[in-house]
Amino acid sequence: MEKSMGRENRTLISELTQGKELAKQLSHHLSPSSSLEARQFLLDKILSSYEKSLSLLNWGAWVADQPKPTVGIVDSTHSFAISSPRSEVSDQDCKEECGRDVYKKRKTQSRWTEQVKVCSGTGLEGPLDDGFSWRKYGQKDILGANFPRGYYRCTHRHSQGCLATKQVQRSDEDRSIFEVTYRGRHTCNQASPSPVASPSPKNDFSKQSKYHCKQQQQQQNQDKPKPTEDIFVNFGSDCVQVKNEELGSKDDIFPSFSFPCTSFGNGDEENNIFTESMMENSFLGSFSPTFISPETSESNYFSMSACPLNSFGIGYQNVQTPESELTTEIISAPTSVTNSPIGDWDISIEMVDFDTTFPFDNPDFFA
DNA sequence: CTAATTTGACCTAG
DNA sequence: CTAGGTCAAATTAG
Numbered sequence: 475m476e477k478s479m480g481r482e483n484r485t486l487i488s489e490l491t492q493g494k495e496l497a498k499q500l501s502h503h504l505s506p507s508s509s510l511e512a513r514q515f516l517l518d519k520i521l522s523s524y525e526k527s528l529s530l531l532n533w534g535a536w537v538a539d540q541p542k543p544t545v546g547i548v549d550s551t552h553s554f555a556i557s558s559p560r561s562e563v564s565d566q567d568c569k570e571e572c573g574r575d576v577y578k579k580r581k582t583q584s585r586w587t588e589q590v591k592v593c594s595g596t597g598l599e600g601p602l603d604d605g606f607s608w609r610k611y612g613q614k615d616i617l618g619a620n621f622p623r624g625y626y627r628c629t630h631r632h633s634q635g636c637l638a639t640k641q642v643q644r645s646d647e648d649r650s651i652f653e654v655t656y657r658g659r660h661t662c663n664q665a666s667p668s669p670v671a672s673p674s675p676k677n678d679f680s681k682q683s684k685y686h687c688k689q690q691q692q693q694q695n696q697d698k699p700k701p702t703e704d705i706f707v708n709f710g711s712d713c714v715q716v717k718n719e720e721l722g723s724k725d726d727i728f729p730s731f732s733f734p735c736t737s738f739g740n741g742d743e744e745n746n747i748f749t750e751s752m753m754e755n756s757f758l759g760s761f762s763p764t765f766i767s768p769e770t771s772e773s774n775y776f777s778m779s780a781c782p783l784n785s786f787g788i789g790y791q792n793v794q795t796p797e798s799e800l801t802t803e804i805i806s807a808p809t810s811v812t813n814s815p816i817g818d819w820d821i822s823i824e825m826v827d828f829d830t831t832f833p834f835d836n837p838d839f840f841a
Numbered sequence: 842c843t844a845a846t847t848t849g850a851c852c853t854a855g
Numbered sequence: 856c857t858a859g860g861t862c863a864a865a866t867t868a869g
Contacts, residue, residue: 610846612861625860629845641860 587655606660608640620646628662636662 503513608626615622623643628636637658645651 609844611863613847614859614861617858623859627861639860 587653606638616643619643628660630662634662636660
């Protein structure tokens, strides 16, 4: 256990350090003479670093019961976690017995939205698989939306009382955009949430091999008869955007994260073993840490940290939220990444204790 | 056979 | 009252 923690810490430090240096690089490029691309590139890298770091903090620190008030994201995340700490847990208990109580709690549950864009355009789209087993329990036509919304809950709801649920809906006009809203956290012990390392036993898609399998259940529209075959989507061009939202609160605006999993540049690599399974464990603040087994968590860390890595800024375009209707109150600060990221991330930076003493020349990075 | 999905009824919040 | 979310019986898939 400590081993993984150590590794994690190192990764964290490494990421932060990198972010710091990148920021310095960026400062060099602030002069108008610098190329915009260079700046974009740096920005993207910085964001990626922070994102990764934050995620690590989320899991590692929190599980270890260490309410680090570090960064904005963490903070905001944390807040929803505590917004209904025991209610979620007790709910599950009560749920079985009290039955209809669910409706009430619905409101208090933390949730966050992940926007998945599949740029493949091959016609076969499917939401990314987050590594958990979901079971569809409902579908609803949503007002103003052309596509129905699918409701999923964790398969282990009964066996382990896992309350995690998610909703999947795809954008009206942009069929390539899926909005996945997660609710609650997984309290179950899933075999191997990270398909990257080990494919889940039940879904053994050998054809999807090394790539992260997105054998997501078909949460589809009725035009598609049976997408069972391959919902395999071309990864090279997936973009995932994650938004955190706390119900009712708007001050913890944490801008959406963009994970340009675009393999960009180097053509088709298999390098992009990305998954969008990151947010899974972000909200465990309120749950007993026991539900995560060391090994499980470890693999989680892995898949998560793998994601934003190759985000080279150049080919990057922010998958901004379709101005249409992104469900409720999704924080609309999507352009932050390209437009004014620093501003939004400002808090993060200072809280992380940016070391301003570092000399402005780092040979390490840049080009 | 078991497990997952479908689908309309039901329930709640706004 | 309406829209969104969930339940649960019926159906389908593995």
